[in-house]
Amino acid sequence: MSAVANGLGWAALGLAAFPALLGTLNLRRLRRPRGTPPGPSLVSILIPARDEAAHIETCVRAALASEDVAVEVLVMDDGSQDDTAAIVRGLMKRDRRLRLLQAPPLPPGWTGKVHACARLSEAARGTHLLFIDADVRLAPHAAAALAAHAEDHEIALVTGVPRQEIGSLGEALTVPAINLMMLGYLPGGGRAGSSRASLAAACGQLILVQAPAYAAVGGHAAGPSVLHDGLALARRLRAGGFRTEVVDGAPLARCRMYRSFREGWEGFLKNAREGMATPLGLPVWTVLLGGAHLLPWLLLPFTALALPALLLSLGLRAAITWRTREPWWTVPLHPATVAVALGIQWSALLGGWLGRRPAWKGRAYGPAGPAT
Structure with missing residues (x-):
């Protein structure tokens, strides 16, 4: 024995x-985005939302409070059965930078979030597209810092894991696996030093992508059936010759993914x-x-x-x-x-x-x- x-x-x-x-x-190598983007930039903050009445107001308010870069905020109501759309309409009366879109019926072969993100990107006017989930709360400097990092380092996609708010035993037994796998088992940790698509990584809660690069690889529409949309987009960009990077997302946003x-x-x-x-x-x-x-x-x-x-x-x-x-x-x-x-x-x-x-x-x- x-x-x-x-x-x-x-x-x-x-x-x-x-x-x-x-x-x-x-x-040691995980970088923390800072600064403001050089030149004129518009960050389109794009939020797919399906039955998110409990989260959407605080999410939108935080997005509209972004500093040091011009933003527009687009919410895609994806067939919600609750008050998601009504809440956004109320917020639109106070801020013209906010728009509400209604998702068309889900086509065969598409997953819901990918479809909503694809339609959001078509309506966006920004130089940078910032996709976030409805339960994410952006820090005021987040949009500017992500866009600055993308521009300063010539990176097409910048992503990070928001600070995960954990309030129950059930969350503690599931949510921490995200950072364990990304930081403990991914060679390079998703850094832009590698061009291999197989070593790309992304967190779908917080992804900024430069609009021209996004269009060049077909955006979300190039992978309509995937569920791991952020990872698929990062791999597609690397396969197309673009650079992607995972950065320290904890100072940029917070998120409580689940409640049980x-x-x-x-x-x-x-x-x-x-x-x-x-x-x-x-x-x-x-x-x-x-x-x-x-x-x-x-x-x-x-x-x-x-x-x-x-x-x-x-x-x-x-x-x-x-x-x-x-x-x-x-x-x-x-x-x-x-x-x-x-x-x-x-x-x-x-x-x-x-x-x-x-x-x-x-x-x-x-x-x-x-x-x-």
């Missing part, structure tokens, strides 16, 4: 050291089959994540090698939590968060085999069957 435990301990230590080293490099474990599970489940949940990829990810963040806890009574592996795992999570300004009380839940993330991915993969289709906000997407 001792030899087996020591062998597994060395494996766990190696698997924990890899993301700890990669995460350290990514955190069920919302978090369903929200991440819908995108899983376009990411990790593939027949070839998920077993590898299970070894990488489980071996680094779960196995050390199981080995703790049997080998001394488990302790340094565990410290590397928790140290990485603590460093990411500090930099991204997530709540500290979520750090001790880290192994459970990883276990839930793997549970979501396996549920998505097995659900595909059983004929379940991804669904969100009353819409089911894509064909049944396994991801490829």
Whole structure:
């Protein structure tokens, strides 16, 4: 038993050291946008909204409060059954920079958010298009800083993960996986130094793209059926010869994605089959994540090698939590968060085999069957 435990301990230590080293490099290189864009710029802040009455007013007010760059704010009401449109109409009476659009019926083969974003881009007049979700609250300097970063560094797409507001146990078991995966496991962390489309990354909550580059690759309309819209757009731009970059989004915006474990599970489940949940990829990810963040806890009574592996795992999570300004009380839940993330991915993969289709906000997407 001792030899087996020591062998597994060395494996766990190696698997924990890899993301700890990669995460350290990514955190050191993560840039923070600042400044104002040179020359005349107009940032079109584009907000797809479907049944967002609880969030839309604070989202729009924050967008209209943008400083140091001219903005227009466009909201696409995508078949809402609540007061989303009425709230926006009320705000339009106070600010002429705000426009409300009504989404046409969803065409076959399109996903809802991608369709709304494509139609928003057609109506936008800006030099830069800033796509945000309705539950995002922009900081006053965010639009200017993102546009300045794009112009100063000649980057077509600039994206970041907003500061994630976490108020319940269910959120703490799901939401922190975003920054763990992007900063701990993506070589380069989405920096513009790499031109490889496979290493592109984006957070759909906060994406600024230069309008000419967006048009050159066909925008959202070039991938009408995707659910992971931000990632698909970043990869498409890199494939077209443009640069994309993930920056520090915590100072730029805040967002409370979900309010419960069920919302978090369903929200991440819908995108899983376009990411990790593939027949070839998920077993590898299970070894990488489980071996680094779960196995050390199981080995703790049997080998001394488990302790340094565990410290590397928790140290990485603590460093990411500090930099991204997530709540500290979520750090001790880290192994459970990883276990839930793997549970979501396996549920998505097995659900595909059983004929379940991804669904969100009353819409089911894509064909049944396994991801490829």
